Amino acid sequence: MNDISSSIPQNSFQKSFDWHNKTCYIPTTIQRKQRYNSPRIHIRKxxxxxxxxxxxxxxxxxxxxxxxxxxxxxxxxxxxxxxxxxxxxxxxxxxxxxxxxxxxxxxxxxxxxxxxxxxQKGQEMKQIQISVREAKNDLEIKAKRANEFLERGDKVMVVMRMRGRERANKGFAREKLLEFLQTYITIEHKALSEPRFAGRGMNITIVKK
CATH class of the missing domain: 3.10.20.80 (Translation initiation factor 3 (IF-3), N-terminal domain)
Known part of the structure; x- marks a missing residue:
């Protein structure tokens, strides 16, 4: 005789089928704890x-x-x-x-x-300005300030200033802007938007993850 217990999911029942003891599967109800999006506060009533x-x-x-x-x-x-x-x-x-x-x-x-x-009130917008041909030492100093702003929870807008013919090469400016973030910004962060050209340069806003 085939054992019918193999065709019944074990995790849905409390007992397995036993021909000698004549016991069968007994369905059980799984109760899940209700989850709330916010903690409940105690109010007397x-x-x-x-x-x-x-x-x-x-x-x-x-x-x-x-x-x-x-x-x-x-x-x-x-x-x-x-x-x-x-x-x-x-x-x-x-x-x-x-x-x-x-x-x-x-x-x-x-x-x-x-x-x-x-x-949100405690979060301020800070701005760091860099240039396409800025020296490494200057970039490190500005990156240090940006890291400090991010650490305390502020938003940081990094602006890549572009002058004269530099404005015609937006691809290069974008590359240098992203390179600055990847190389010098040590705080784990995320960008709120893609780099965009505005005014006399390209900018991107980042926040701490």
């Missing part, structure tokens, strides 16, 4: 609120004044909503009658945006 008295803001934004947490919770339940602690450090703590899921989502979204804005 309803019975979790510890303060005896609270200042209540209703779902329309109106200040209902100070009352006991128990009274505030009754108001929230009567409205079919939650009582959410929005300012635990205030005296008394401030609570809001609202949907807890909605409030948590909006709070996490706001905090994420603030982190992004703060990061």
């Amino acid at each position: 309803n019975e979790e609120i510890r303060a005896g008295e609270v200042r209540v803001i209703d779902d329309t934004g109106e200040n209902k004044g100070v009352m006991t947490a128990e009274e505030a919770l009754k108001m929230a339940k009567a409205a079919g909503l939650d009582l959410v602690e929005t300012a635990a450090q205030a005296t008394p703590p401030i609570v809001k009658i609202t949907s807890f899921d909605k409030y948590r989502y909006e709070t996490e979204k706001r905090l994420k945006k603030e982190r992004i804005d703060q990061k």
Whole structure:
């Protein structure tokens, strides 16, 4: 008799088929942990609120004044909503009658945006100017500055100045610009765009990876 267990995927079942013990494959459910794009923050709600008295803001934004947490919770339940602690450090703590899921989502979204804005504000644009026929020593000095800018998180625009007949040979200027990045920029970086000709030279903007 053929063993039917060979035709059934082993990783989908908990037990294998055993003719002597008369056991068969038992399907199991694989539960996967839910992943979130941003960390969850802890916000007290309803019975979790510890303060005896609270200042209540209703779902329309109106200040209902100070009352006991128990009274505030009754108001929230009567409205079919939650009582959410929005300012635990205030005296008394401030609570809001609202949907807890909605409030948590909006709070996490706001905090994420603030982190992004703060990061972008700290990033400045710096510029390094080089020329096609610049001496090696000068290039090393300018590259050192560029590396310092990149290390602290700034964007760096490297400008290859082109004069007179040099402007007619854009291919050579592009080659020298990329050579400068590959030879002298020691911080691991990436270009935000391809080298482009603008004004009196060619430039490229790089940032730290």
